Amino acid sequence: MSSGRPKRGNARNAQAIVAESRDPLYQFMHREHRPNGKRLKLMMWAALVTAAFLCGILFTFLPLSFLPMLVTPIALLTMFVIWALPRTRSAPTKLLTSMYFAFFVALIVWPNYLAISISGLPWITVIRLIGLPMAAVFLVSISTFPRMRQDLNETLNHTPWIWKLFVAFVAVQFLTIPFSSAIFTSFSRFVIAQVNWTMIFFLSCYIFRVESRAQMWASLMLIMALLVVVIGGLEWRQSRVLWAGHIPSFLAVSDEAVQRILAGTTRLGMFYRTQSTFTTSLSFAEYLALTTPFAIHFAVEGTSRSARLAATMCVPVIFFGVITTDSRLGALGFFLSLLLYAAVWALRRWRTNPTSIFGPAIVLGYPLLFGGFVLATLFNLRLYRMVWGGGQYQFSTDARQEQIAMAIPKILHAPWGHGIGQAADALQFYSPAGLLTIDSYYLTVALEYGVLGFIVYYGMFAAGIIYGSRAIFRTKSYGTSFIVPAVIALANFIVVKSVLSQEAGHPLAFMLLGMVVALAYRVNLENTPVATEQPT
Numbered sequence: 001m002s003s004g005r006p007k008r009g010n011a012r013n014a015q016a017i018v019a020e021s022r023d024p025l026y027q028f029m030h031r032e033h034r035p036n037g038k039r040l041k042l043m044m045w046a047a048l049v050t051a052a053f054l055c056g057i058l059f060t061f062l063p064l065s066f067l068p069m070l071v072t073p074i075a076l077l078t079m080f081v082i083w084a085l086p087r088t089r090s091a092p093t094k095l096l097t098s099m100y101f102a103f104f105v106a107l108i109v110w111p112n113y114l115a116i117s118i119s120g121l122p123w124i125t126v127i128r129l130i131g132l133p134m135a136a137v138f139l140v141s142i143s144t145f146p147r148m149r150q151d152l153n154e155t156l157n158h159t160p161w162i163w164k165l166f167v168a169f170v171a172v173q174f175l176t177i178p179f180s181s182a183i184f185t186s187f188s189r190f191v192i193a194q195v196n197w198t199m200i201f202f203l204s205c206y207i208f209r210v211e212s213r214a215q216m217w218a219s220l221m222l223i224m225a226l227l228v229v230v231i232g233g234l235e236w237r238q239s240r241v242l243w244a245g246h247i248p249s250f251l252a253v254s255d256e257a258v259q260r261i262l263a264g265t266t267r268l269g270m271f272y273r274t275q276s277t278f279t280t281s282l283s284f285a286e287y288l289a290l291t292t293p294f295a296i297h298f299a300v301e302g303t304s305r306s307a308r309l310a311a312t313m314c315v316p317v318i319f320f321g322v323i324t325t326d327s328r329l330g331a332l333g334f335f336l337s338l339l340l341y342a343a344v345w346a347l348r349r350w351r352t353n354p355t356s357i358f359g360p361a362i363v364l365g366y367p368l369l370f371g372g373f374v375l376a377t378l379f380n381l382r383l384y385r386m387v388w389g390g391g392q393y394q395f396s397t398d399a400r401q402e403q404i405a406m407a408i409p410k411i412l413h414a415p416w417g418h419g420i421g422q423a424a425d426a427l428q429f430y431s432p433a434g435l436l437t438i439d440s441y442y443l444t445v446a447l448e449y450g451v452l453g454f455i456v457y458y459g460m461f462a463a464g465i466i467y468g469s470r471a472i473f474r475t476k477s478y479g480t481s482f483i484v485p486a487v488i489a490l491a492n493f494i495v496v497k498s499v500l501s502q503e504a505g506h507p508l509a510f511m512l513l514g515m516v517v518a519l520a521y522r523v524n525l526e527n528t529p530v531a532t533e534q535p536t
Contacts, residue, residue: 087144087145087146088144088145089145090145091141091144091145091147091148092137092141093141095137096134096137096138096141096203096206096207097207097213099130099133099134099137100134100203100204100207101216101217101220102130103127103130103131103134103200103507104217104220104221104511105220105224106126106127106130107127107507107508108221108224108228108277108287108508109224109227109228109277110126110127110277111243111277111278111279112125112126112127112279112504113253113255113257113258113261113279114243114247114251114253115251115253116250116251117252117253117254117255122188123253127196127507128195131195131196131199132195134199134203135195135199138199138202138203148206151206151209152202152205152206154521155205155206155209155517155518155521156205156517158517158520158521158524159463159464159467159516159517159520159521161459161460161463161467162460162463162464162467162513162516162517163517165456165459165460165463166198166201166460168456169449169453169456169457169460170194170198172417172449172450172452172453172456173190173193173420173449173453174190176416176417176418176419176420176448176449176450176453177190177419177420178419179414179416179417179418179419180418180419180420180421180422181418181419181422181425181426182419182421182422182425183419185421185422186419186420186421186422189420189421190420193420196506196507196510197506197507197510198510200507200510200511200514201510201511201513201514202514203514204510204511204513204514204515204517204518205514205517205518206518207514207518208514208515208517208518208519209518209521209522211477211479211480211482211519211522212479214479214480214482214483214486214515214518214519215478215479215482217511217515218294218297218298218482218485219298221291221294222291222294222295222298222311222314225287225288225291225295225314225318225321226314226317228276228277228278228284228287228321229276229288229317229318229320229321231276231277232274232275232276232284232321232324232325233274233320233321233324235264235274235275235276235324236272236274236324239264239272240264241261241262241263241264241275244262244263244264247262261275261279261280265280265281267326271326273324273325273326273327274321274324274325275325276321278504279502279504280502281325281326281327282325282327282329282500282502283500283502283504283505284321284325284327284330285322285325285327285329285330285331285333286329286330286333286493286496286500286502286505287505287508288318288321288322288325288330288333288334289322289329289330289332289333289334289336289337289492289496290333290489290492290493290496290505290508290509290512291318291489292315292318292333292334292337292338292492293337293340293341293484293485293486293488293489293492294482294485294489295311295314295315295318296311296315296337296338296341296485297311297341297481297482297484297485298310298311298314299311299312299314299315300341300345301478301481303478318334319334322334328396328499329495329496329499329500332495332496333492333495333496335373336488336491336492336495337488337489337492339369339370339373340488340491341484341485341488342362342366342369343362343363343366344472344484344488345362345484346358346359346360346361346362346363346366347359347363347473348472348473348484349362350363351473396439396499399429399431399439400439400440400499402429403427403429403438403439403440403443404440404443406427406428406429407427407443407446407447410426410427410447411446411447411450411451414426414450415450415451415452416450416452417446417447417448417449417450417453418447418448419448420448420449421448422447422448423438423443423444423447423448423501424436424437424438426447426448427443427447438501439499439500439501440497440498440499440500440501441497441498441500441501441502441503442454442497442498443501444501445457445458458494460513461490461493461494461509461513462494464487464490464512464513464516464517465487465490465491465494465516467516467517467520468483468486468487468490468516468519468520469487470520471483471519471520471523471524472484472487474523474524474526474527475523475526476523476526476527477526479519479522480519480522480523480526482515482519483515483516483519483520483523486512486515486516486519487516489512490509490512490513490516493505493509493512
């Protein structure tokens with residue numbers, strides 16, 4: 001007869017089953033589950049020594065272009081270790097935010113070509129010194145902190161088309177690598193893009209969940225714009241890069257491209273074009289074009305009279321910086337910011353204050369305002385050249401038209417793309433100085449990622465503009481109102497990329513896209529009846 005008391009062995013087995021179900025590492029920590037035998041240990045050590053020996057041989061005899069591929073197993077192993085880390089109750093949000101803003105400052109203020117160059121290794125730049133540790137901290141936080149994953153998931157799912165198109169774009173980037181004529185170079189560019197673009201986007205979606213950080217970011221962007229304009233003004237006055245000839249030896253990179261940057265650029269041998277802390281005057285003008293909407297927003301919506309006055313004075317300073325670059329894209333972005341912001345402000349004013357006369361007057365008179373601007377560009381020679389081209393800009397216009405004619409057959413011949421970083425090699429267009437070049441990022445995307453990549457890439461920015469435009473008219477707080485200049489800056493980015501192929505400003509664009517995603521989520525919470533707590 002059974003006594004109703006469980007056997008000791010069965011109780012022990014039940015405890016083991018419960019413990020193993022709770023802890024997947026249980027079988028590795030208890031002796032009865034450990035694999036026995038010296039033979040297994042010997043085989044493991046032999047495999048480790050063999051793998052290390054083979055890696056050493058490959059590192060020694062293969063070209064340096066193979067280095068990223070050889071480091072890939074180590075990176076994958078690191079990712080697996082991060083994935084297996086135990087859960088934590090808090091995430092290093094303050095550390096991530098500090099590193100994020102440090103990356104932002106380094107991206108704009110520090111010339112990226114002033115780097116430590118060690119033979120056989122990539123340049124050790126400031127943004128890489130900050131970006132790689134930041135990526136590691138972000139991955140560890142995502143892996144170990146469930147609340148962070150939940151918050152990021154909620155934010156992204158409010159604008160699902162953006163993150164889905166972004167993931168599709170990353171997949172297209174990777175899938176085009178085998179079609180590259182320089183596979184290992186394309187693979188290196190892919191890895192860098194995941195840090196400077198992908199990680200920056202997802203981290204921005206999380207960081208800007210706190211509304212005050214958007215204002216902090218915009219303020220910092222405007223301050224840095226004034227700083228680089230002052231540097232550009234001094235450079236314009238002296239007609240040379242300020243630190244050329246004064247670079248410490250440990251930061252001097254002996255590269256032909258760097259020497260061209262330090263030599264400065266002129267248009268037609270007469271007009272010096274400032275580049276400030278950027279690699280070219282075009283990148284400098286792009287940054288000023290993306291900053292202009294935020295300067296206007298502070299001038300119109302600033303919380304104090306002194307803040308509005310200071311921001312108003314910054315707008316002509318930014319325009320002066322655009323003029324010193326002698327760049328059509330900078331002028332186009334500046335005027336586009338003024339026109340778009342005026343339209344958005346009038347529509348918001350009419351919606352929020354129907355009794356006000358200013359909103360309806362501007363909205364109803366906007367076609368006349370826009371038409372007047374177009375007429376001014378047609379009858380004023382200087383404005384005409386700044387917006388539509390001609391004069392000293394005619395050579396650039398002719399070059400872009402020729403590149404389009406050359407690119408279309410090559411895109412149709414390889415609609416799947418030529419691989420990341422291979423657009424110029426695929427196009428084979430040379431400037432009069434004999435440099436391989438490409439002038440439009442539209443062509444770059446189509447040549448590198450193919451037709452599908454072009455649709456996905458510009459589709460995610462278009463989705464950001466659409467989602468952001470819907471949220472613009474529902475904002476209730478000053479913090480979420482920064483979605484207005486962010487959306488206008490994204491529109492500027494798309495327009496600017498029609499005449500600029502350089503990727504130096506792309507991290508900034510993905511910061512803006514992440515800001516739009518996060519602020520659109522916050523706007524939705526503002527309009528939800530249920531009270532919600534402020535994220536950390």
